[in-house]
Amino acid sequence: EIVMTQSPGAVSVSPGERATLSCRASRSVGTNFAWFQQKPGLAPRLLIYGASTRATGVPARFSGSGSGTEFTLTISSLQSEDFGVYFCQQYHNWPTTFGQGTKVEI
Amino acid sequence: QVQLVQSGAEVEKPGASVKLSCKASGFTFSNYYIHWVRQAPGQGLEWMGVITPSTGDTGFAQKFQGRVSMTSNSSATTVYMELSSLRSEDTAIYYCSRAWGRLSPSEFWGHGTLVTVSS
Numbered sequence: 001e002i003v004m005t006q007s008p009g010a011v012s013v014s015p016g017e018r019a020t021l022s023c024r025a026s027r028s029v030g031t032n033f034a035w036f037q038q039k040p041g042l043a044p045r046l047l048i049y050g051a052s053t054r055a056t057g058v059p060a061r062f063s064g065s066g067s068g069t070e071f072t073l074t075i076s077s078l079q080s081e082d083f084g085v086y087f088c089q090q091y092h093n094w095p096t097t098f099g100q101g102t103k104v105e106i
Numbered sequence: 107q108v109q110l111v112q113s114g115a116e117v118e119k120p121g122a123s124v125k126l127s128c129k130a131s132g133f134t135f136s137n138y139y140i141h142w143v144r145q146a147p148g149q150g151l152e153w154m155g156v157i158t159p160s161t162g163d164t165g166f167a168q169k170f171q172g173r174v175s176m177t178s179n180s181s182a183t184t185v186y187m188e189l190s191s192l193r194s195e196d197t198a199i200y201y202c203s204r205a206w207g208r209l210s211p212s213e214f215w216g217h218g219t220l221v222t223v224s225s
Contacts, residue, residue, distance in 0.1 A: 036151075036212035043201055043215035044143075045149065055213060086149055091209045095167045098151040 002026050002090050006099035013104060019075040021102045023088035028068045032092035035064055035073045038101075039084040046088075048073065080106055108132040110202050110216035117222045123190040128202030128217050135183040136160035139205050142176065142187045144198040152198075156208050165208060178212055192223045207219055 003026040013019045025033075033053035037042040046055040048064035051071060061076045075082055083106045088099040114125040128140060142154040155166035157176040164176045170189070178185045185202060200219045203212030 014162060018177060023138045032209075036211075043203075043218055044212075045215075046211055049211045049213075087210055089151075091207075091211055094165070096153050098153065100150045 001095055002029060002093050002097050004097050004099035005092055006086075006088055006102045008046050008102060009100075010103040010105065013075075013078045013106065015106060016077050016081055019078050019082075019104060020032065021073040021075075021104070023066075023071045023073075023099050024092055025069045025071075029090040029092035031067050032090060033061075033064075033066070033071050033089065034089045035071075036087045036089065037082075037084050037093055038087065044087060076105075078104075082106070108179060108204065108212060108214045112200075112202060112216040112219045115220040115222070117224065118192050119221070119225055120193055120223055122192050122223075123188055124192060124221055125186055125188040126200055126202075126221070128187070128216055130159075130183045130204070131184070133148045135180060137209055139210075140176075140178070140185045141203045141205055142200060142205060143212075144200045145218075146198040147186070147196070149198075154200075156205075158208070159183075159185060189221075192221075195224050197221060197223045 005024045007022045035048040038044045044046045052064045063074045065072050085101045085103050087101050109131045111129045141156045144209040157164045175188045202216045204214040205212040
Protein backbone atom coordinates (compact mmCIF):
# COMPACT_ATOMS: atom_id res chain seq x y z
CA GLU A 1 0.00 0.00 0.00
CA ILE A 2 1.04 3.60 -0.51
CA VAL A 3 2.57 5.20 2.56
CA MET A 4 1.81 8.87 3.18
CA THR A 5 4.36 10.81 5.24
CA GLN A 6 3.53 14.25 6.60
CA SER A 7 5.91 16.93 7.80
CA PRO A 8 6.40 18.56 10.15
CA GLY A 9 4.77 16.62 12.95
CA ALA A 10 3.73 19.87 14.60
CA VAL A 11 4.03 23.54 13.82
CA SER A 12 3.39 26.65 15.88
CA VAL A 13 2.15 29.65 13.91
CA SER A 14 1.03 33.11 14.99
CA PRO A 15 -2.29 34.52 13.73
CA GLY A 16 -1.85 36.23 10.38
CA GLU A 17 1.23 34.21 9.46
CA ARG A 18 1.48 31.67 6.65
CA ALA A 19 1.53 27.95 7.43
CA THR A 20 2.89 25.38 5.01
CA LEU A 21 2.24 21.68 5.53
CA SER A 22 3.75 18.91 3.42
CA CYS A 23 2.82 15.38 2.52
CA ARG A 24 4.83 12.87 0.54
CA ALA A 25 3.53 9.68 -1.06
CA SER A 26 5.71 6.57 -1.35
CA ARG A 27 4.79 6.39 -5.04
CA SER A 28 2.86 8.54 -7.44
CA VAL A 29 -0.80 9.20 -6.72
CA GLY A 30 -1.33 11.69 -9.53
CA THR A 31 -3.71 14.31 -8.16
CA ASN A 32 -5.90 11.79 -6.34
CA PHE A 33 -5.10 13.47 -3.09
CA ALA A 34 -7.00 15.21 -0.30
CA TRP A 35 -6.43 17.26 2.83
CA PHE A 36 -8.56 17.12 5.98
CA GLN A 37 -8.72 19.26 9.10
CA GLN A 38 -9.69 17.75 12.43
CA LYS A 39 -10.43 19.60 15.64
CA PRO A 40 -10.50 17.92 19.05
CA GLY A 41 -13.61 15.85 19.58
CA LEU A 42 -14.87 16.33 16.05
CA ALA A 43 -14.87 14.31 12.85
CA PRO A 44 -12.44 15.21 10.08
CA ARG A 45 -13.50 17.92 7.66
CA LEU A 46 -12.62 17.72 3.98
CA LEU A 47 -10.66 20.80 2.90
CA ILE A 48 -9.07 19.96 -0.44
CA TYR A 49 -9.57 17.21 -3.01
CA GLY A 50 -8.01 16.61 -6.39
CA ALA A 51 -4.85 18.04 -4.78
CA SER A 52 -5.98 21.65 -5.29
CA THR A 53 -9.80 21.96 -5.32
CA ARG A 54 -11.34 23.47 -2.22
CA ALA A 55 -14.34 21.65 -0.82
CA THR A 56 -17.61 23.50 -0.41
CA GLY A 57 -17.43 26.25 2.17
CA VAL A 58 -13.67 26.11 2.68
CA PRO A 59 -12.15 29.60 2.95
CA ALA A 60 -9.88 30.83 0.18
CA ARG A 61 -6.94 31.10 2.59
CA PHE A 62 -6.59 27.33 2.26
CA SER A 63 -4.84 26.21 -0.91
CA GLY A 64 -3.44 22.91 -2.05
CA SER A 65 -0.78 22.17 -4.62
CA GLY A 66 1.34 19.35 -5.93
CA SER A 67 1.03 16.15 -7.90
CA GLY A 68 2.72 12.79 -8.08
CA THR A 69 4.45 12.31 -4.76
CA GLU A 70 4.82 15.79 -3.26
CA PHE A 71 1.92 17.85 -1.94
CA THR A 72 1.54 21.07 0.02
CA LEU A 73 -1.26 22.68 1.99
CA THR A 74 -0.85 26.39 2.52
CA ILE A 75 -2.86 28.48 4.94
CA SER A 76 -2.11 31.96 3.73
CA SER A 77 -3.06 33.94 6.83
CA LEU A 78 -3.71 31.72 9.81
CA GLN A 79 -6.83 32.41 11.84
CA SER A 80 -7.39 31.28 15.42
CA GLU A 81 -10.02 28.79 14.26
CA ASP A 82 -7.48 27.00 12.05
CA PHE A 83 -5.83 25.13 14.92
CA GLY A 84 -6.12 21.38 14.81
CA VAL A 85 -4.61 18.38 13.12
CA TYR A 86 -4.34 18.17 9.36
CA PHE A 87 -4.32 14.84 7.55
CA CYS A 88 -3.51 14.01 3.97
CA GLN A 89 -5.08 11.12 2.05
CA GLN A 90 -4.35 9.38 -1.22
CA TYR A 91 -7.18 7.77 -3.11
CA HIS A 92 -5.25 6.75 -6.19
CA ASN A 93 -4.56 3.17 -5.17
CA TRP A 94 -6.47 0.61 -3.14
CA PRO A 95 -6.52 0.81 -0.20
CA THR A 96 -6.83 4.51 0.42
CA THR A 97 -4.31 5.63 3.02
CA PHE A 98 -3.84 8.60 5.32
CA GLY A 99 -0.81 10.43 6.60
CA GLN A 100 -0.09 10.49 10.32
CA GLY A 101 -1.12 14.13 10.69
CA THR A 102 0.43 17.55 11.33
CA LYS A 103 -0.68 19.43 14.42
CA VAL A 104 -1.09 23.17 13.90
CA GLU A 105 -0.86 25.17 17.08
CA ILE A 106 -1.67 28.81 17.29
CA GLN B 107 -29.16 18.60 5.02
CA VAL B 108 -26.84 15.65 4.79
CA GLN B 109 -26.64 13.75 8.05
CA LEU B 110 -24.94 10.57 9.15
CA VAL B 111 -26.12 9.63 12.62
CA GLN B 112 -24.14 6.91 14.32
CA SER B 113 -25.10 4.60 17.18
CA GLY B 114 -23.94 5.15 20.73
CA ALA B 115 -20.78 4.22 22.54
CA GLU B 116 -20.04 0.57 23.20
CA VAL B 117 -17.95 -1.25 25.78
CA GLU B 118 -16.97 -4.79 24.86
CA LYS B 119 -14.78 -7.53 26.25
CA PRO B 120 -11.87 -8.98 24.32
CA GLY B 121 -13.02 -11.64 21.91
CA ALA B 122 -16.50 -10.20 21.56
CA SER B 123 -18.07 -8.58 18.50
CA VAL B 124 -19.55 -5.15 18.06
CA LYS B 125 -22.05 -3.95 15.48
CA LEU B 126 -22.31 -0.23 14.77
CA SER B 127 -24.92 1.60 12.75
CA CYS B 128 -24.85 4.69 10.58
CA LYS B 129 -28.18 6.18 9.53
CA ALA B 130 -28.12 8.44 6.50
CA SER B 131 -30.52 11.22 5.64
CA GLY B 132 -30.69 14.29 3.44
CA PHE B 133 -29.40 12.63 0.28
CA THR B 134 -30.16 9.79 -2.11
CA PHE B 135 -28.73 6.84 -0.21
CA SER B 136 -28.18 4.67 -3.29
CA ASN B 137 -26.10 7.27 -5.11
CA TYR B 138 -23.11 7.25 -2.76
CA TYR B 139 -20.65 5.00 -0.98
CA ILE B 140 -20.27 4.68 2.77
CA HIS B 141 -16.79 4.30 4.20
CA TRP B 142 -15.71 3.35 7.69
CA VAL B 143 -12.61 4.94 9.19
CA ARG B 144 -11.36 4.50 12.74
CA GLN B 145 -9.13 6.55 14.99
CA ALA B 146 -7.42 5.13 18.06
CA PRO B 147 -6.95 7.56 20.98
CA GLY B 148 -4.48 10.25 20.02
CA GLN B 149 -3.70 8.52 16.74
CA GLY B 150 -4.30 9.05 13.03
CA LEU B 151 -7.02 7.90 10.69
CA GLU B 152 -7.23 4.29 9.56
CA TRP B 153 -9.47 3.28 6.65
CA MET B 154 -11.34 0.04 7.25
CA GLY B 155 -13.56 -0.49 4.26
CA VAL B 156 -16.41 0.66 2.05
CA ILE B 157 -19.89 -0.48 1.15
CA THR B 158 -22.00 0.32 -1.89
CA PRO B 159 -25.45 0.67 -0.30
CA SER B 160 -27.33 0.08 -3.55
CA THR B 161 -25.74 -3.33 -4.18
CA GLY B 162 -24.24 -4.38 -0.87
CA ASP B 163 -20.81 -4.73 -2.49
CA THR B 164 -18.02 -4.30 0.01
CA GLY B 165 -14.28 -3.82 0.03
CA PHE B 166 -12.04 -4.01 3.06
CA ALA B 167 -8.52 -3.13 4.06
CA GLN B 168 -6.46 -6.29 4.20
CA LYS B 169 -5.80 -5.74 7.89
CA PHE B 170 -9.48 -6.30 8.66
CA GLN B 171 -10.26 -9.07 6.17
CA GLY B 172 -12.08 -11.91 7.88
CA ARG B 173 -12.89 -9.84 10.93
CA VAL B 174 -15.14 -7.11 9.53
CA SER B 175 -18.44 -7.13 7.72
CA MET B 176 -20.57 -4.32 6.36
CA THR B 177 -24.22 -4.46 5.41
CA SER B 178 -26.86 -1.99 4.35
CA ASN B 179 -30.60 -1.65 4.71
CA SER B 180 -31.78 0.58 1.91
CA SER B 181 -35.31 0.98 3.24
CA ALA B 182 -33.90 2.25 6.53
CA THR B 183 -31.05 4.12 4.79
CA THR B 184 -28.75 2.57 7.36
CA VAL B 185 -25.37 0.94 7.06
CA TYR B 186 -23.94 -1.44 9.63
CA MET B 187 -20.36 -2.38 10.41
CA GLU B 188 -19.55 -5.40 12.54
CA LEU B 189 -16.08 -6.09 13.89
CA SER B 190 -15.40 -9.43 15.54
CA SER B 191 -12.68 -10.96 17.73
CA LEU B 192 -12.16 -7.62 19.42
CA ARG B 193 -8.88 -6.86 21.13
CA SER B 194 -7.69 -3.89 23.15
CA GLU B 195 -6.08 -2.37 20.05
CA ASP B 196 -9.56 -2.00 18.54
CA THR B 197 -10.40 0.67 21.09
CA ALA B 198 -11.09 3.67 18.89
CA ILE B 199 -13.64 6.08 17.53
CA TYR B 200 -15.30 4.59 14.48
CA TYR B 201 -16.56 7.01 11.83
CA CYS B 202 -18.83 6.39 8.90
CA SER B 203 -18.55 8.81 6.02
CA ARG B 204 -20.10 9.48 2.63
CA ALA B 205 -18.07 9.56 -0.56
CA TRP B 206 -18.86 9.66 -4.24
CA GLY B 207 -16.74 6.62 -5.03
CA ARG B 208 -15.15 3.47 -3.66
CA LEU B 209 -11.85 5.27 -3.94
CA SER B 210 -12.54 8.92 -3.19
CA PRO B 211 -12.37 11.27 -0.22
CA SER B 212 -15.32 11.57 2.14
CA GLU B 213 -17.02 14.91 2.17
CA PHE B 214 -19.50 14.16 4.96
CA TRP B 215 -18.75 12.35 8.18
CA GLY B 216 -20.75 10.98 11.06
CA HIS B 217 -19.98 12.12 14.60
CA GLY B 218 -18.23 8.88 15.42
CA THR B 219 -18.86 6.01 17.85
CA LEU B 220 -16.42 5.23 20.64
CA VAL B 221 -15.76 1.54 21.06
CA THR B 222 -13.85 0.54 24.17
CA VAL B 223 -12.47 -2.97 24.43
CA SER B 224 -11.59 -3.87 27.97
CA SER B 225 -11.78 -6.87 30.23
